[in-house]
Amino acid sequence: MKIGELARRTGLSASRIRFYEASGLIEARRLGNGYRDYPEDAVQRLEVITCGQQAGFSLEEMRALTLEPTGGANRHERLLASLKGKVVEIEAMQARLAQSRTHLLALIAGIEGKPVDISCEENAQRLLARLRENDEPHSQAT
Structure with a gap:
Protein backbone atom coordinates (compact mmCIF):
# COMPACT_ATOMS: atom_id res chain seq x y z
CA MET A 1 0.00 0.00 0.00
CA GLU A 68 12.18 -9.33 17.70
CA PRO A 69 11.39 -12.49 15.78
CA THR A 70 7.72 -13.31 16.28
CA GLY A 71 6.51 -15.98 18.65
CA GLY A 72 8.13 -17.78 21.50
CA ALA A 73 7.87 -17.65 25.26
CA ASN A 74 10.96 -15.42 25.47
CA ARG A 75 9.19 -12.62 23.60
CA HIS A 76 6.14 -13.00 25.82
CA GLU A 77 8.26 -12.77 28.97
CA ARG A 78 10.22 -9.77 27.66
CA LEU A 79 7.00 -7.98 26.78
CA LEU A 80 5.56 -8.58 30.24
CA ALA A 81 8.81 -7.49 31.90
CA SER A 82 8.88 -4.31 29.81
CA LEU A 83 5.27 -3.47 30.63
CA LYS A 84 5.77 -4.12 34.35
CA GLY A 85 8.97 -2.06 34.29
CA LYS A 86 7.11 0.84 32.67
CA VAL A 87 4.49 0.68 35.45
CA VAL A 88 7.27 0.93 38.05
CA GLU A 89 8.73 3.95 36.21
CA ILE A 90 5.32 5.62 36.11
CA GLU A 91 4.77 5.00 39.83
CA ALA A 92 8.18 6.52 40.65
CA MET A 93 7.36 9.53 38.48
CA GLN A 94 4.00 9.90 40.22
CA ALA A 95 5.75 9.90 43.61
CA ARG A 96 8.19 12.60 42.44
CA LEU A 97 5.32 14.66 41.04
CA ALA A 98 3.34 14.31 44.27
CA GLN A 99 6.36 15.49 46.25
CA SER A 100 6.85 18.44 43.89
CA ARG A 101 3.17 19.32 44.21
CA THR A 102 3.43 19.23 48.01
CA HIS A 103 6.47 21.53 47.92
CA LEU A 104 4.77 23.96 45.57
CA LEU A 105 1.59 24.08 47.65
CA ALA A 106 3.69 24.72 50.77
CA LEU A 107 5.47 27.55 48.99
CA ILE A 108 2.19 29.05 47.83
CA ALA A 109 0.76 28.86 51.34
CA GLY A 110 3.92 30.41 52.75
CA ILE A 111 3.87 33.25 50.26
CA GLU A 112 0.16 33.90 50.70
CA GLY A 113 0.54 33.73 54.50
CA LYS A 114 3.57 36.02 54.68
CA PRO A 115 3.69 37.80 58.03
CA VAL A 116 3.15 41.52 57.52
CA ASP A 117 6.22 42.47 59.58
CA ILE A 118 8.80 40.78 57.25
CA SER A 119 9.94 41.54 53.71
CA CYS A 120 9.38 39.26 50.74
CA GLU A 121 13.10 38.39 50.76
CA GLU A 122 13.02 37.44 54.45
CA ASN A 123 9.89 35.40 53.83
CA ALA A 124 11.59 33.60 50.92
CA GLN A 125 14.57 32.75 53.14
CA ARG A 126 12.20 31.52 55.86
CA LEU A 127 10.32 29.31 53.38
CA LEU A 128 13.49 27.88 51.83
CA ALA A 129 14.87 27.05 55.28
CA ARG A 130 11.61 25.25 56.09
CA LEU A 131 11.82 23.26 52.85
CA ARG A 132 15.44 22.29 53.55
CA GLU A 133 14.44 21.08 57.02
CA ASN A 134 11.67 18.93 55.54
CA ASP A 135 14.04 17.46 52.93
CA GLU A 136 16.78 16.44 55.38
CA PRO A 137 17.15 12.69 55.90
CA HIS A 138 15.17 11.50 58.87
CA SER A 139 18.04 9.24 59.93
CA GLN A 140 19.48 12.16 61.96
CA ALA A 141 16.41 12.18 64.18
CA THR A 142 17.02 8.66 65.51
Missing part, protein backbone atom coordinates in the same frame (compact mmCIF):
# COMPACT_ATOMS: atom_id res chain seq x y z
CA LYS A 2 1.16 3.54 -0.65
CA ILE A 3 1.99 5.99 2.12
CA GLY A 4 -1.26 7.96 1.69
CA GLU A 5 -3.34 4.84 2.30
CA LEU A 6 -1.19 3.87 5.29
CA ALA A 7 -1.54 7.38 6.71
CA ARG A 8 -5.33 7.26 6.27
CA ARG A 9 -5.63 3.84 7.91
CA THR A 10 -3.40 4.67 10.89
CA GLY A 11 -4.24 8.34 11.40
CA LEU A 12 -0.54 9.22 11.24
CA SER A 13 0.94 11.84 8.98
CA ALA A 14 3.05 10.77 6.04
CA SER A 15 6.03 12.53 7.59
CA ARG A 16 5.61 10.53 10.82
CA ILE A 17 5.46 7.30 8.82
CA ARG A 18 8.62 8.28 6.93
CA PHE A 19 10.27 9.07 10.29
CA TYR A 20 9.42 5.60 11.60
CA GLU A 21 10.77 4.11 8.39
CA ALA A 22 14.01 6.12 8.66
CA SER A 23 14.27 4.96 12.30
CA GLY A 24 14.10 1.35 11.15
CA LEU A 25 10.80 0.58 12.87
CA ILE A 26 8.95 -0.22 9.65
CA GLU A 27 10.08 -1.12 6.17
CA ALA A 28 8.85 -0.29 2.72
CA ARG A 29 9.99 -1.50 -0.62
CA ARG A 30 10.53 0.99 -3.38
CA LEU A 31 8.57 0.63 -6.59
CA GLY A 32 10.06 1.42 -9.99
CA ASN A 33 8.56 4.91 -9.89
CA GLY A 34 10.20 5.60 -6.49
CA TYR A 35 6.98 5.30 -4.49
CA ARG A 36 7.06 3.46 -1.18
CA ASP A 37 5.07 0.24 -0.96
CA TYR A 38 4.23 -0.78 2.61
CA PRO A 39 3.20 -4.31 3.56
CA GLU A 40 -0.21 -4.92 5.12
CA ASP A 41 1.34 -5.61 8.55
CA ALA A 42 2.68 -2.01 8.65
CA VAL A 43 -0.78 -0.90 9.85
CA GLN A 44 -0.63 -3.13 12.94
CA ARG A 45 3.05 -2.36 13.57
CA LEU A 46 2.36 1.39 13.50
CA GLU A 47 -0.62 0.97 15.82
CA VAL A 48 1.58 -0.93 18.29
CA ILE A 49 4.30 1.73 18.06
CA THR A 50 1.80 4.56 18.58
CA CYS A 51 0.17 2.79 21.51
CA GLY A 52 3.55 2.05 23.07
CA GLN A 53 4.68 5.65 22.74
CA GLN A 54 1.46 6.85 24.36
CA ALA A 55 2.23 4.48 27.24
CA GLY A 56 5.66 6.09 27.66
CA PHE A 57 7.91 3.73 25.74
CA SER A 58 10.80 5.31 23.85
CA LEU A 59 11.42 4.53 20.20
CA GLU A 60 14.43 2.46 21.23
CA GLU A 61 12.25 0.41 23.60
CA MET A 62 9.65 0.00 20.86
CA ARG A 63 12.35 -1.14 18.44
CA ALA A 64 13.44 -3.85 20.87
CA LEU A 65 9.87 -5.02 21.36
CA THR A 66 8.64 -4.88 17.76
CA LEU A 67 11.67 -6.08 15.82
Whole structure:
Protein backbone atom coordinates (compact mmCIF):
# COMPACT_ATOMS: atom_id res chain seq x y z
CA MET A 1 0.00 0.00 0.00
CA LYS A 2 1.16 3.54 -0.65
CA ILE A 3 1.99 5.99 2.12
CA GLY A 4 -1.26 7.96 1.69
CA GLU A 5 -3.34 4.84 2.30
CA LEU A 6 -1.19 3.87 5.29
CA ALA A 7 -1.54 7.38 6.71
CA ARG A 8 -5.33 7.26 6.27
CA ARG A 9 -5.63 3.84 7.91
CA THR A 10 -3.40 4.67 10.89
CA GLY A 11 -4.24 8.34 11.40
CA LEU A 12 -0.54 9.22 11.24
CA SER A 13 0.94 11.84 8.98
CA ALA A 14 3.05 10.77 6.04
CA SER A 15 6.03 12.53 7.59
CA ARG A 16 5.61 10.53 10.82
CA ILE A 17 5.46 7.30 8.82
CA ARG A 18 8.62 8.28 6.93
CA PHE A 19 10.27 9.07 10.29
CA TYR A 20 9.42 5.60 11.60
CA GLU A 21 10.77 4.11 8.39
CA ALA A 22 14.01 6.12 8.66
CA SER A 23 14.27 4.96 12.30
CA GLY A 24 14.10 1.35 11.15
CA LEU A 25 10.80 0.58 12.87
CA ILE A 26 8.95 -0.22 9.65
CA GLU A 27 10.08 -1.12 6.17
CA ALA A 28 8.85 -0.29 2.72
CA ARG A 29 9.99 -1.50 -0.62
CA ARG A 30 10.53 0.99 -3.38
CA LEU A 31 8.57 0.63 -6.59
CA GLY A 32 10.06 1.42 -9.99
CA ASN A 33 8.56 4.91 -9.89
CA GLY A 34 10.20 5.60 -6.49
CA TYR A 35 6.98 5.30 -4.49
CA ARG A 36 7.06 3.46 -1.18
CA ASP A 37 5.07 0.24 -0.96
CA TYR A 38 4.23 -0.78 2.61
CA PRO A 39 3.20 -4.31 3.56
CA GLU A 40 -0.21 -4.92 5.12
CA ASP A 41 1.34 -5.61 8.55
CA ALA A 42 2.68 -2.01 8.65
CA VAL A 43 -0.78 -0.90 9.85
CA GLN A 44 -0.63 -3.13 12.94
CA ARG A 45 3.05 -2.36 13.57
CA LEU A 46 2.36 1.39 13.50
CA GLU A 47 -0.62 0.97 15.82
CA VAL A 48 1.58 -0.93 18.29
CA ILE A 49 4.30 1.73 18.06
CA THR A 50 1.80 4.56 18.58
CA CYS A 51 0.17 2.79 21.51
CA GLY A 52 3.55 2.05 23.07
CA GLN A 53 4.68 5.65 22.74
CA GLN A 54 1.46 6.85 24.36
CA ALA A 55 2.23 4.48 27.24
CA GLY A 56 5.66 6.09 27.66
CA PHE A 57 7.91 3.73 25.74
CA SER A 58 10.80 5.31 23.85
CA LEU A 59 11.42 4.53 20.20
CA GLU A 60 14.43 2.46 21.23
CA GLU A 61 12.25 0.41 23.60
CA MET A 62 9.65 0.00 20.86
CA ARG A 63 12.35 -1.14 18.44
CA ALA A 64 13.44 -3.85 20.87
CA LEU A 65 9.87 -5.02 21.36
CA THR A 66 8.64 -4.88 17.76
CA LEU A 67 11.67 -6.08 15.82
CA GLU A 68 12.18 -9.33 17.70
CA PRO A 69 11.39 -12.49 15.78
CA THR A 70 7.72 -13.31 16.28
CA GLY A 71 6.51 -15.98 18.65
CA GLY A 72 8.13 -17.78 21.50
CA ALA A 73 7.87 -17.65 25.26
CA ASN A 74 10.96 -15.42 25.47
CA ARG A 75 9.19 -12.62 23.60
CA HIS A 76 6.14 -13.00 25.82
CA GLU A 77 8.26 -12.77 28.97
CA ARG A 78 10.22 -9.77 27.66
CA LEU A 79 7.00 -7.98 26.78
CA LEU A 80 5.56 -8.58 30.24
CA ALA A 81 8.81 -7.49 31.90
CA SER A 82 8.88 -4.31 29.81
CA LEU A 83 5.27 -3.47 30.63
CA LYS A 84 5.77 -4.12 34.35
CA GLY A 85 8.97 -2.06 34.29
CA LYS A 86 7.11 0.84 32.67
CA VAL A 87 4.49 0.68 35.45
CA VAL A 88 7.27 0.93 38.05
CA GLU A 89 8.73 3.95 36.21
CA ILE A 90 5.32 5.62 36.11
CA GLU A 91 4.77 5.00 39.83
CA ALA A 92 8.18 6.52 40.65
CA MET A 93 7.36 9.53 38.48
CA GLN A 94 4.00 9.90 40.22
CA ALA A 95 5.75 9.90 43.61
CA ARG A 96 8.19 12.60 42.44
CA LEU A 97 5.32 14.66 41.04
CA ALA A 98 3.34 14.31 44.27
CA GLN A 99 6.36 15.49 46.25
CA SER A 100 6.85 18.44 43.89
CA ARG A 101 3.17 19.32 44.21
CA THR A 102 3.43 19.23 48.01
CA HIS A 103 6.47 21.53 47.92
CA LEU A 104 4.77 23.96 45.57
CA LEU A 105 1.59 24.08 47.65
CA ALA A 106 3.69 24.72 50.77
CA LEU A 107 5.47 27.55 48.99
CA ILE A 108 2.19 29.05 47.83
CA ALA A 109 0.76 28.86 51.34
CA GLY A 110 3.92 30.41 52.75
CA ILE A 111 3.87 33.25 50.26
CA GLU A 112 0.16 33.90 50.70
CA GLY A 113 0.54 33.73 54.50
CA LYS A 114 3.57 36.02 54.68
CA PRO A 115 3.69 37.80 58.03
CA VAL A 116 3.15 41.52 57.52
CA ASP A 117 6.22 42.47 59.58
CA ILE A 118 8.80 40.78 57.25
CA SER A 119 9.94 41.54 53.71
CA CYS A 120 9.38 39.26 50.74
CA GLU A 121 13.10 38.39 50.76
CA GLU A 122 13.02 37.44 54.45
CA ASN A 123 9.89 35.40 53.83
CA ALA A 124 11.59 33.60 50.92
CA GLN A 125 14.57 32.75 53.14
CA ARG A 126 12.20 31.52 55.86
CA LEU A 127 10.32 29.31 53.38
CA LEU A 128 13.49 27.88 51.83
CA ALA A 129 14.87 27.05 55.28
CA ARG A 130 11.61 25.25 56.09
CA LEU A 131 11.82 23.26 52.85
CA ARG A 132 15.44 22.29 53.55
CA GLU A 133 14.44 21.08 57.02
CA ASN A 134 11.67 18.93 55.54
CA ASP A 135 14.04 17.46 52.93
CA GLU A 136 16.78 16.44 55.38
CA PRO A 137 17.15 12.69 55.90
CA HIS A 138 15.17 11.50 58.87
CA SER A 139 18.04 9.24 59.93
CA GLN A 140 19.48 12.16 61.96
CA ALA A 141 16.41 12.18 64.18
CA THR A 142 17.02 8.66 65.51
